[in-house]
Amino acid sequence: MQAPPDHDSRTNGDVPMDATAHAPAPLPDFDASAMLQAAFAHHQAGRTGEAAECYKQILQHDGMHPDAMHFLGVLACDVGNLPAGIDLIEKSIQLHPNAIYLNNLGNMRGRARDLQGAIAAYRAALSLAPDYAQAHSNLGHTLREAGDPAAAIDSCTVATRLKPDLPQAWTHLGNALLELGSDEGALDSYMKALALQPNDANAHNNVGNILEKYGRAAGAAESYRRALALEPHRASLHNNLGNVLRDQGQLDQATACYRQAVALDPGFAQAHSNLLLLLNSRLDVALREQFDEARAFGEHQSAKAQPFQHSANANDAGRRLRVGFVSGDLNSHPVGFFLESVLGHLDRTRIELVAYATRKREDAVSQRLMPQFSAWHDISRLDDAACARRIRDDGIDILVDLSGHTNHNRLSVFAWKPAPVQATWLGYFATTGLAAIDYVIADRHVLPLDEASQFVEAPWHLPDSYLCFTPPPFDIEVGPLPASANGAITFGCFNHLVKLNEAVVALWARVLDAMPGSRLLLKTRQLDDPAVQHATLARFAAHGIDGARLMLEGQSPRAELLAAYNRVDIALDPFPYAGGTTSIEALWMGVPVLTRRGERFLSHVGESIVDTVGLPDWIASDDADYIAKAVRVGVQRDELATLRRTLRQRLLASPLCDAPRFARHLEDAFHGMWARRVACHQANDGHPAQPHRHSSGDARHAAERNFA
The missing domain is CATH 1.25.40.10 (Tetratricopeptide repeat domain)
Structure with a gap:
């Protein structure tokens, strides 16, 4: 300001x-x-x-x-x-x-x-x-x-x-x-x-x-x-313009704005994060370019930081660990929804939790989360140096980033290495680019070993899924199959509009073409803007889809959002930026999700969710398979209705909602990271050692706003 x-x-x-x-x-x-x-x-x-x-x-x-x-x-x-x-x-x-x-x-x-x-x-x-x-x-x-x-x-x-x-x-x-x-x-x-x-x-x-x-x-x-x-020449203004252009679907212009902001201020972490977030959602940007840009972010932040040094000894192995979570989303947000049930099942004799909230936002979810932490610190007004000192002085053993390059992240603090072991989990889907972050917590679906070179962090795989969903606290009944009353299939997607790149729009238009009478319900915050609605209709019209087949709706309170799935027969997953919370919420409401196989963590999220709930046939191998599967399940109304009636129970019985099981796996992961650190420290005669990282070829070793 x-x-x-x-x-x-x-x-x-x-x-x-x-x-x-x-x-x-x-x-x-x-x-x-x-x-x-x-x-x-x-x-x-x-x-x-x-x-x-x-x-x-x-x-x-x-x-x-x-x-x-x-x-x-x-x-x-x-x-x-x-x-x-x-x-x-x-x-x-x-x-x-x-x-x-x-x-x-x-x-x-x-x-x-x-x-x-x-x-x-x-x-x-x-x-x-x-x-x-x-x-x-x-x-x-x-x-x-x-x-x-x-x-x-x-x-x-x-x-x-x-x-x-x-x-x-x-x-x-x-x-x-x-x-x-x-x-x-x-x-x-x-x-x-x-x-x-x-x-x-x-x-x-x-x-x-x-x-x-x-x-x-x-x-x-x-x-x-x-x-x-x-x-x-003010970098923050280019960043802010990029944000609204991104939300309007003007991805080329938004990318240019973020690049200009970073060019004017190479250390501008927020703009660089926004650029990385957008590049990861674009099919026309090579994985190599995304990785190099993330690495550049890490180098800029590391150059500004003064990392702390940490010691270790054999007595550290097996003791209770102090684990810090850094996030601006410890509230009614997907991160909060995925954390809530897990935190209540962690063994407090093995793990002590400390929260570092990067913004002030309290609601019903944050009120339920707070008692799970031994301390809750507001770091929104601390600069990086002061924040890093606070974490170091708190004696945190493992510091976990829950944001990646999404809004309200404090990755720049991680560059100071305030904790001996650092990991990223849950809030992002690609490398942070920071060498100071040791591990990315994943599963075998989202990060296969042959894709580990896309990360500067070493993978740490959880046995089932890297996600554990907290069912909503609403009593919303799953309704009957809408197609039974409408006579035609209604597809739906409630994801952020930025995920609907031109390839997605083109493929979904082909799906609608292949199923005469079918409609598509899009529901997201960006569609509150009439100008964005008009632009969205025009994008589908360019592929021959009449606007009457599209239902465009803006945001709603969560209970109303979930109830809207009672108007959807099949959820369509975008690509390469697949849905996460939206996909699991669709499953909870009895709506199966058709996803598409990809080549990176970002794309594999849908695969992980669908496979973990026991629906591997809903993973399409390519565009043609995507259309074929949509048509096949769309005409099998009886099977679709049966799946709708049983899908919530199938989800609740899966590892995606087994909080006690997931909590044990997460505890074991943290203790495994710590044991590896102690062992590496001893093997190196007391000198700090980094976890094994995969080579990345010839590489050289990013929607809070900026109020001026």
Whole structure:
């Protein structure tokens, strides 16, 4: 979000203040006032060397000149020397306490991430000048950054009342309102800021964020483009535009945006993660390119990190392990759904769990998850270094990433190696690219040994499935086969629209062609936007499918989403980005899933789910087989109806829902990783050793938003 202005350049005479001890009068032949104005002109024009020379000349003639001392300190902060600059600012305040000096001190302490010190400075400024609107605005900005958005709203509201034409105050108010969930109030504040300052890229960006949140992708894209017209070299804006273009199905343009963001800022982890997530869903991007891009991500993050070293001894083997889970999805999210039943069955004499939540989002699922952890830490406001130190100091033995390159990940923290053993599991489907992550937890379906070279992490296979589903807490009855009443098959897919690449649309159009009268129900958040609905109809129309055969629906609460499967006969799995939670939810609602065999983890997820539930015949080998299977099962209405009635029980009886069994396997996996570490450490005479990793040929050793 928008930072406070660098400094208030008014001299101390502009604000009432108490008198202080006066410095000796300057030499009569030196015009300190003219020199100070010259210094300001240089400073504001960015001529830092000339400005510093002017300030120093004043201080040579009058070593106690408060303005020269103060703004020399501000200049030092401007060029990156925060400690020296803040020291000079504090000395100038001792000479001449006033609100402007204290406001600037707050700004510079904020830059140094001393948020409490900044808050104290702003409050001291306001004690001298209670009507100082800029200080109220800056105080609100910093209070929100310190985690107190309610107090931030109070301060920003005062600022807007005192100075309604201060655009920054409206922006800061919008940011605080947004954090407390008042989206409409935030949007109104941003629009007021833009009315006062139309060239504020931050406000345009924030308007885009809100429009995107409510599915108004076209409006969001326009806001991001306006921001980019003002600041074309700002990486975060390219990333945000990429997000909405991706959701609109404009994959080429989205990819270009993410690449531009990474080119402008190679260390921009979020943009790089978004790029990787998108590349993995594209059939036209080679596995080699995906792997190399992930490796580049890992190298950039490793170059910024300062990894910790860890020791081990023989007594470590077999002891209770402290396992940390890092995720922003410990709530009503697929990760939360897959974790819930498993955590309750872990043996606490073998495993102690610690949660590291990368964002604040509490709901019914998170409330049920929290008691399963011995500690629950909010790391959303910690930078990578502080977060890594926290994990290291907590004595975590095995740190598990549950996000990969999806939203709210903190893979950059893993580059610091805060735990002796690190693994990735559950939330992603390809390599993270980070050499600091030792293992990827998988199963034999999603990661066959002959595909292990696609990962920098070593595979650790669980015996059955790498997933264990928690059945929904809803009593939703499986309805009769819709085709029995409709007279025709209804196919369905409730996956994110980004998974419907052109190859998927083309194949599904062929399926509909092969089954006259059949229809397709698509249900996902992106279809809340009428523009996206229109574009989706056009994509199928290009393959000869009349729009009347498509039913397009937006998002619903989970219970309503599940109930919608009672209108679906057969679920179609997209490729290469197969469904996960959506596929198991379909099975739970009695809807079989037709999936397609692939060549990577991402594509194998559907295979793993369908095979584990005992339906290997629902795995198609290629496009022709996909169409043939869809037609064959579509005409076998009696068999399809029987399967629908029995599928939920089949799922519940499978390893996919056997939480006690899965918990034992997961415990054994963690202890196996730890035992291997201890053994490797001893074999290397106490020197750390990495798990065996597969060679990757000639390779050289990525939808929270960016609120500016």
